[in-house]
Amino acid sequence: LAKTTQPISMDSYEGQEVNITCSHNNIATNDYITWYQQFPSQGPRFIIQGYKTKVTNEVASLFIPADRKSSTLSLPRVSLSDTAVYYCLVGDGGQGNLIFGKGTKLSVKP
Amino acid sequence: GAVVSQHPSWVICKSGTSVKIECRSLDFQATTMFWYRQFPKQSLMLMATSNEGSKATYEQGVEKDKFLINHASLTLSTLTVTSAHPEDSSFYICSAVQGAGVRSYEQYFGPGTRLTVT
Numbered sequence: 001l002a003k004t005t006q007p008i009s010m011d012s013y014e015g016q017e018v019n020i021t022c023s024h025n026n027i028a029t030n031d032y033i034t035w036y037q038q039f040p041s042q043g044p045r046f047i048i049q050g051y052k053t054k055v056t057n058e059v060a061s062l063f064i065p066a067d068r069k070s071s072t073l074s075l076p077r078v079s080l081s082d083t084a085v086y087y088c089l090v091g092d093g094g095q096g097n098l099i100f101g102k103g104t105k106l107s108v109k110p
Numbered sequence: 111g112a113v114v115s116q117h118p119s120w121v122i123c124k125s126g127t128s129v130k131i132e133c134r135s136l137d138f139q140a141t142t143m144f145w146y147r148q149f150p151k152q153s154l155m156l157m158a159t160s161n162e163g164s165k166a167t168y169e170q171g172v173e174k175d176k177f178l179i180n181h182a183s184l185t186l187s188t189l190t191v192t193s194a195h196p197e198d199s200s201f202y203i204c205s206a207v208q209g210a211g212v213r214s215y216e217q218y219f220g221p222g223t224r225l226t227v228t
Contacts, residue, residue, distance in 0.1 A: 043203045046217070100156075
């Protein structure tokens with residue numbers, strides 16, 4: 001099982017770009033990298049998923065270097081509503097091998 | 111699309127009673143569903159993997175006789191906490207995987223169920 005390491009917490013201000021990096025040194029060939037956002041007392045919400053290079057959607061970008069041992073979630077121009085816990089997971093699909101780490105608690109200040 | 115619902119959203123029960131939590135995929139078929147437990151200010155902990163039509167696979171340390179999982183259809187999985195005790199009080203979250211046998215997947219989570227055992 002690939003383990004992930006993320007910063008425990010990050011602070012930012014409204015309008016700034018936030019980059020959260022996740023280390024996954026033991027990622028397997030079949031593993032995808034997925035990021036989730038969780039607000040208190042809610043289920044995690046899918047943000048973005050990628051395998052290599054760069055992926056972008058309407059809310060975030062995901063940067064994955066060639067060795068895939070890390071990944072960076074980029075949130076452009078964060079707002080107060082982006083205050084949440086962000087989880088980085090690696091796994092190969094519906095095999096039940098997604099292990100949630102401690103996540104990164106992002107606090108966005110006005 | 112890809113919406114997962116849970117019912118109830120919160121429940122209070124007395125110690126020794128059983129509680130059933132439902133997890134439904136509303137607009138897709140989910141051959142695999144997962145059940146997680148989350149204690150306050152902690153991360154999600156996988157409890158079991160539920161496959162439609164077969165027995166659930168439990169993670170180490172999770173009592174299968176206490177946490178009964180039934181995945182009777184492609185859109186419904188249930189978790190029954192039997193003989194609940196105060197230490198079972200937690201936030202229970204289910205998730206569902208859309209599609210089967212695909213490499214790239216997205217795991218869709220339900221809104222969670224807050225269980226309080228008094």
